[in-house]
Amino acid sequence: MNEVAVEMSTADVRAKLADVVNAAAAHGRITYLTSRGRRIAAMVPLAIAEQAEAERKAAEPDGP
Template sequence: MTDTPNEISVRELRQALAGTLNDVAVRGRIIYVTNHGRRIAAIVPVPVAEQINQPPG
């Protein structure tokens, strides 16, 4: 991973996908995916995604 513990470059993610997904699922971490140092996406635990996608009400 990069020097920031919650970030991983696209290149590194390709090599460490299984471990990264396990880290998110088991430890509940949010991992930001970077490309040329810019955050382009986030991998989040399912409960976080479900909370974000809940309909209002």
């Protein structure tokens, strides 16, 4: 189910957005978005994003 992560330029992602979203949702692929050859963001499966969010919230200090 998990595919190898790939890199795509933002221009390519714009042209193939539906395919990139489907690859993340259906196949578990992580796609790194690049600008001028540098990674700037990632399209990840929902489970990975939710796990990262939960870990971030757990690491936050309690508010006043």
